[in-house]
Amino acid sequence: xxxxxxxxxxxxxxxxxxxxxxxxxxxxxxxxxxxxxxxxxxxxxxxxxxxxxxxxxxxxxxxxxxxxxxxxxxxxxxxxxxxxxxxxxxxxxxxxxxxxxxxxxxxxxxxxxxxxxxxxxxxxxxxxxxxxxxxxxxxxxxxxxxxxxxxxxxxxxxxxxxxxxxxxxxxxxxxxxxxxxxxxxxxxxxxxxxxxxxxxxxxxxxxxxxxxxxxxxx
Amino acid sequence: xxxxxxxxxxxxxxxxxxxxxxxxxxxxxxxxxxxxxxxxxxxxxxxxxxxxxxxxxxxxxxxxxxxxxxxxxxxxxxxxxxxxxxxxxxxxxxxxxxxxxxxxxxxxxxxxxxxxxxxxxxxxxxxxxxxxxxxxxxxxxxxxxxxxxxxxxxxxxxxxxxxxxxxxxxxxxxxxxxxxxxxxxxxxxxxxxxxxxxxxxxxxxxxxxxxxxxxxxx
DNA sequence: CAGCATCCGCTTTGATACTG
DNA sequence: CAGTATCAAAGCGGATGCTG
Numbered sequence: 001x002x003x004x005x006x007x008x009x010x011x012x013x014x015x016x017x018x019x020x021x022x023x024x025x026x027x028x029x030x031x032x033x034x035x036x037x038x039x040x041x042x043x044x045x046x047x048x049x050x051x052x053x054x055x056x057x058x059x060x061x062x063x064x065x066x067x068x069x070x071x072x073x074x075x076x077x078x079x080x081x082x083x084x085x086x087x088x089x090x091x092x093x094x095x096x097x098x099x100x101x102x103x104x105x106x107x108x109x110x111x112x113x114x115x116x117x118x119x120x121x122x123x124x125x126x127x128x129x130x131x132x133x134x135x136x137x138x139x140x141x142x143x144x145x146x147x148x149x150x151x152x153x154x155x156x157x158x159x160x161x162x163x164x165x166x167x168x169x170x171x172x173x174x175x176x177x178x179x180x181x182x183x184x185x186x187x188x189x190x191x192x193x194x195x196x197x198x199x200x201x202x203x204x205x206x207x208x209x210x211x212x213x214x215x216x217x218x
Numbered sequence: 219x220x221x222x223x224x225x226x227x228x229x230x231x232x233x234x235x236x237x238x239x240x241x242x243x244x245x246x247x248x249x250x251x252x253x254x255x256x257x258x259x260x261x262x263x264x265x266x267x268x269x270x271x272x273x274x275x276x277x278x279x280x281x282x283x284x285x286x287x288x289x290x291x292x293x294x295x296x297x298x299x300x301x302x303x304x305x306x307x308x309x310x311x312x313x314x315x316x317x318x319x320x321x322x323x324x325x326x327x328x329x330x331x332x333x334x335x336x337x338x339x340x341x342x343x344x345x346x347x348x349x350x351x352x353x354x355x356x357x358x359x360x361x362x363x364x365x366x367x368x369x370x371x372x373x374x375x376x377x378x379x380x381x382x383x384x385x386x387x388x389x390x391x392x393x394x395x396x397x398x399x400x401x402x403x404x405x406x407x408x409x410x411x412x413x414x415x416x417x418x419x420x421x422x423x424x425x426x427x428x429x430x431x432x433x434x435x436x
Numbered sequence: 437c438a439g440c441a442t443c444c445g446c447t448t449t450g451a452t453a454c455t456g
Numbered sequence: 457c458a459g460t461a462t463c464a465a466a467g468c469g470g471a472t473g474c475t476g
Contacts, residue, residue: 001448002468002469004242004264005325005327005329006263006264006328006330006331006334007325007329007330007331007334007392008245008314008317008321008331008334009314009316009317009318009320009321009337009338009341010241010242010245010310010313010314010317010337012317012318012321013313013314013316013317013320014241014242014313015317015320016320018238018241019448020449021449023232023236024222024224024228024229024232027226027228036457036458037458037459038457038458041458045223045224046222046223046450047450048450048451048452049451049452049458049460050449050450050459050460050461050462051449051450052459053459053460075457076457076458077457077458077459088316090315090316091309091312091313091316092228094308094309094312095228095231095232095309095312096226096227097309098227098231098305098306098308098309099226099227099228099229099231099232099233099234100227100230102227102230102231102233102234103225103227107225110223111223111225112225113225113226116224116225116229119226119227119228220449220466220467237467238467238468239468254438254439256437256438256439259439264469266470266471267440267441267470268441268442268468268469268470270440271439271441293438294438294439295439
């Protein structure tokens with residue numbers, strides 16, 4: 001809340017979203033869309049409930065988040081990003097991409113949520129054969145499923161199950177990430193506990209390999 | 219310093235650069251290159267000196283900043299970004315661009331530094347006639363001069379004087395920004411205290427006009 | 437002077453308990 | 457479900473002092 005009082009765009013941005021937890025709240029709303037208070041709390045393990053309430057008030061005052069009181073049948077409050085809030089997506093993805101390599105050394109006592117996978121996956125994966133018909137892959141981690149789809153050369157990740165997935169991967173987020181980013185091949189991932197069903201060609205189409213030239217390691 | 223303990227790239231990034239002042243220190247090193255401690259303090263008005271020292275230690279431990287002890291003639295310590303630190307540029311520019319519209323309502327008691335202009339200017343300006351020979355414009359605000367140069371359709375902003383500028387603009391940063399982003403035309407800017415020397419065509423080549431279609435207002 | 441370290445008061449955060 | 461209340465601990469801001 002305390003301003004830097006500097007005539008600088010970055011400082012002004014940090015005045016609004018630089019406080020602890022604030023950008024992670026935006027992350028939740030970006031990935032999940034409209035959210036209830038409890039959904040947010042579940043996606044932000046470690047946050048104190050008074051802080052979440054206070055941040056939501058600040059974000060609303062800053063025009064980044066809006067709150068809707070219940071469509072009639074369900075009686076609940078929904079929080080969602082305003083258009084201005086959604087404009088934070090580019091900055092958030094850039095920061096998340098910078099941090100993605102840090103996921104390589106995974107800390108065993110880190111909290112894990114399946115939907116957090118969508119950010120690094122969209123960053124690392126490409127469709128190698130965009131001319132062919134699009135495919136979809138379902139990721140299962142014991143929590144909510146995540147859906148991967150190819151679209152104009154890119155890979156989109158979103159929440160939800162695939163109606164007719166071309167492949168299904170079931171494992172921990174760490175294992176899925178290791179497999180898809182090329183750190184582990186399919187046989188090794190399987191012995192580590194990953195379940196894959198579908199044609200190996202589907203996997204090869206989007207999987208990064210160690211030979212992929214990218215500046216950032218994973 | 220306190221970690222979020224979340225298996226998420228954004229959270230990992232914020233673990234390293236999410237603390238107060240940290241991204242602004244990176245901003246200084248990005249714009250100015252290698253810096254002495256006192257240069258940093260001057261570019262970060264409001265920071266407590268012990269915090270600056272502590273943040274620099276943390277950034278060094280994180281592999282984002284390196285410190286060099288003096289080339290022999292001058293006896294001083296130089297701080298600079300490591301390659302990994304420089305990779306923060308994209309994220310920093312994205313956040314700065316998001317915050318750039320907030321510069322429109324300028325607060326009179328905000329601190330001002332000429333070199334902070336480089337970020338919003340690179341964001342807003344385009345070279346309208348990239349086929350013509352490149353031009354350079356010098357900005358003077360009473361502090362260090364800033365140099366604008368056209369290069370492949372874009373406008374680059376950096377610190378330092380132009381050897382043979384095609385135009386010179388002297389005014390406060392707020393006025394310069396208002397003129398170049400199209401909020402003020404040249405006659406009005408002049409009556410507000412701005413000095414312009416050079417052909418008006420030079421200005422028209424890079425200046426944004428209110429008719430420029432961009433989603434973000436300024 | 438450059439580059440800190442120490443001390444102190446205030447603010448922010450974290451953890452938990454409680455409520456309409 | 458969606459918060460508020462309370463309180464201890466940590467972080468921050470400002471001033472000052474120290475060292476090569």
